[in-house]
Every structure is written in C-alpha cells, then in structure tokens.
Amino acid sequence: NAGVTQTPKFRILKIGQSMTLQCTQDMNHNYMYWYRQDPGMGLKLIYYSVGAGITDKGEVPNGYNVSRSTTEDFPLRLELAAPSQTSVYFCASSYSTGSSGNTIYFGEGSWLTVV
Amino acid sequence: KQEVTQIPAALSVPEGENLVLNCSFTDSAIYNLQWFRQDPGKGLTSLLLIQSSQREQTSGRLNASLDKSSGRSTLYIAASQPGDSATYLCAIRTGANNLFFGTGTRLTVIP
Numbered sequence: 001n002a003g004v005t006q007t008p009k010f011r012i013l014k015i016g017q018s019m020t021l022q023c024t025q026d027m028n029h030n031y032m033y034w035y036r037q038d039p040g041m042g043l044k045l046i047y048y049s050v051g052a053g054i055t056d057k058g059e060v061p062n063g064y065n066v067s068r069s070t071t072e073d074f075p076l077r078l079e080l081a082a083p084s085q086t087s088v089y090f091c092a093s094s095y096s097t098g099s100s101g102n103t104i105y106f107g108e109g110s111w112l113t114v115v
Numbered sequence: 116k117q118e119v120t121q122i123p124a125a126l127s128v129p130e131g132e133n134l135v136l137n138c139s140f141t142d143s144a145i146y147n148l149q150w151f152r153q154d155p156g157k158g159l160t161s162l163l164l165i166q167s168s169q170r171e172q173t174s175g176r177l178n179a180s181l182d183k184s185s186g187r188s189t190l191y192i193a194a195s196q197p198g199d200s201a202t203y204l205c206a207i208r209t210g211a212n213n214l215f216f217g218t219g220t221r222l223t224v225i226p
C-alpha cells in the first residue's frame with residue numbers, strides 16, 4: 001500500500017518555466033489537497049478536490065492550476081514559475097471531510113526551487 | 116480566519132522526560148484537531164485526531180487533549196525517546212475545505 005505518492009522529489013526551475021507536480025493515491029480517497037510549506041510558516045492550502053471532475057481554490061491558488069480526471073490522480077501545474085513559488089509542496093488525501101473525523105494522509109513532499 | 120499558534124518553536128529535553136507541546140487557536144468553532152509529526156525531508160504523519168465532541172485521545176505514549184472553550188490543545192509525550200525527535204504540528208479543521216496549521220514545535224530528545 002503506497003499511500004500518497006508525489007513526483008518529482010526535487011526540481012529546480014527557471015523563472016517563467018512551467019511544470020507539473022504529480023500526485024497519486026491508492027486508497028480510493030475522495031478528497032485530495034495540495035499544500036505548500038514555506039520556512040517558518042504553517043502549511044497553506046493551494047487547491048483541493050472533493051472528487052473526480054471537481055476542484056476548488058484554497059487559500060493561495062494564484063499561479064497554480066489543478067485537474068482531477070480520476071479518483072487516484074491530482075496533478076498541480078505551475079505556469080510561469082516565479083521565485084515566490086519556491087517552496088515545499090505536499091499532496092494529501094482523505095476519505096471524506098474532516099467533519100466525519102477522517103484522517104488526512106500526506107505525501108513525502110516535492111522541493112521546488114525557482115531561480 | 117482561524118489562527119493557530121504553537122509555542123515554543125523549539126524544545127530540547129533529555130531522554131526519559133515527560134513533555135507537553137502546546138497548540139492554541141482563535142476560533143472555537145472547529146470540526147476536529149489533528150496532531151502530526153514531520154521528520155526532516157519527509158511528509159506529515161498523523162498522530163492523533165480529536166473530534167470536536169471529544170476531550171482527549173491516546174495512542175501509546177501520546178495523549179492529546181482538547182479544550183475548545185479556551186482554544187487550547189496539548190500533546191503529552193511520556194518517557195521521551197531520541198526517536199521522538201521531530202517537528203510536531205497541530206492543525207484545526209473548521210470546514211470541509213481546509214486545515215489551518217500551526218508552525219510547529221521542533222523537538223529534540225537528547226540521549
């Protein structure tokens with residue numbers, strides 16, 4: 001049982017480049033999330049999805065896009081990378097909403113540097 | 116907006132000590148509170164989840180409490196071990212969409 005898998009683990013981008021962070025989960029979870037973690041800061045929600053075909057913005061969505069064509073996959077796309085997007089990105093999933101008390105599972109993170 | 120604070124930012128204790136990590140939040144209208152552990156270069160691992168209607172949860176040497184009225188939660192670690200060294204984060208869920216995270220307490224257990 002792999003859980004939540006993110007790729008790549010590390011990436012260096014030049015300003016203006018684009019890339020996609022991949023995320024897949026094998027737990028048949030409905031809910032998936034993308035967070036970013038900046039040094040000394042708490043995790044901030046970028047986008048989330050409550051099921052295939054449904055996505056919505058979180059707290060810090062600018063400069064990012066997502067899609068959810070399958071239950072398993074939730075890629076995050078960075079368009080026109082900027083230094084402010086240098087961060088650690090975490091994908092996460094849960095079976096249902098927090099109101100039912102379900103635990104959220106995280107991937108191991110993707111370290112992105114924009115230079 | 117929910118604000119989550121964890122103090123201290125870092126803590127060092129000798130092996131075998133019992134310790135308490137603190138988490139405070141500003142809005143008592145929560146769904147649940149979750150404590151996570153994060154090892155360097157790794158993702159977050161869920162330790163304990165306390166639902167809004169609960170007062171505490173226990174797992175092995177860990178005990179988490181929740182006092183919504185005062186906006187506080189504590190994570191108690193008994194008989195600390197060097198393997199407990201990590202950053203501990205608390206997170207508050209206020210709705211279906213989001214967890215509000217604290218900035219964490221970095222714990223070092225000295226052998």
